[in-house]
Amino acid sequence: MIIAESCTERCLLAGLDHNAEIIGQITDIARDRKIKAAAFSAIGALTRADLGFYDQAGREYTVRAVEEPVEIASCSGNISLLDGQPFVHAHATLAGSSGGIFAGHLVRGSIFAAELFLRELPQANLHRMPDRQTGLKLWSEEQNVGVNR
Ligand code: ZN
Numbered sequence: 001m002i003i004a005e006s007c008t009e010r011c012l013l014a015g016l017d018h019n020a021e022i023i024g025q026i027t028d029i030a031r032d033r034k035i036k037a038a039a040f041s042a043i044g045a046l047t048r049a050d051l052g053f054y055d056q057a058g059r060e061y062t063v064r065a066v067e068e069p070v071e072i073a074s075c076s077g078n079i080s081l082l083d084g085q086p087f088v089h090a091h092a093t094l095a096g097s098s099g100g101i102f103a104g105h106l107v108r109g110s111i112f113a114a115e116l117f118l119r120e121l122p123q124a125n126l127h128r129m130p131d132r133q134t135g136l137k138l139w140s141e142e143q144n145v146g147v148n149r
Helices: 022-032
Strands: 011-015 038-055 060-066 070-082 085-096 101-120 127-130 137-139
Touching: 022 038, 022 070, 022 085, 022 101, 038 085, 060 101, 070 101
Parallel strands: 070 127
Antiparallel strands: 011 101, 038 060, 038 070, 038 101, 070 085, 085 101, 127 137
16 A cells, blocks of 8 residues: 655646646646646546546556547546656546446546646655556555655
C-alpha cells in the first residue's frame, strides 16, 4: 500500500475551454500552477471521447471511441508525477442521449463544456514508476519513502 498524506491547501474551480482536450487542459493547469499532487472531479459534457480498458492478461489498453455528444455524469482522477512532470489519471462515466453509458479510463475527450474541481495535496510526493506485477505505471514505494510529509 502507498499512502501519501497531506493537508489540503489549495482548491480551485475551473471552467475549462470549449473544444480543448480535457486531459491536456488539466495537465496544463497542473503544470502552470506547479501542482505535483492533487485529486479532482469534473462534470460537464464532451463532444467525443476515447475510453480505455486495461486488459490485465494482455497488459495493454484497448481504446474505444465514443463518437457522440455525452454528458460527463462522473469524472474523477488524480495528478502525480511521471518522469518529473504532472501526470493526469482520470476515469469517467459518460451518458449518451439515448441513455447509453460509457465508462472507463479517460484517454482523451473534446470539451463541449466542463467544470473542474481540484484539490491540491502539496506535501504528497507521488512518482509513477513501471510496476512489474501489472505492467502499469503506478505509485512507487521506493520513490516515496520518507517524503510523505
Ligand atoms: Zn485508469
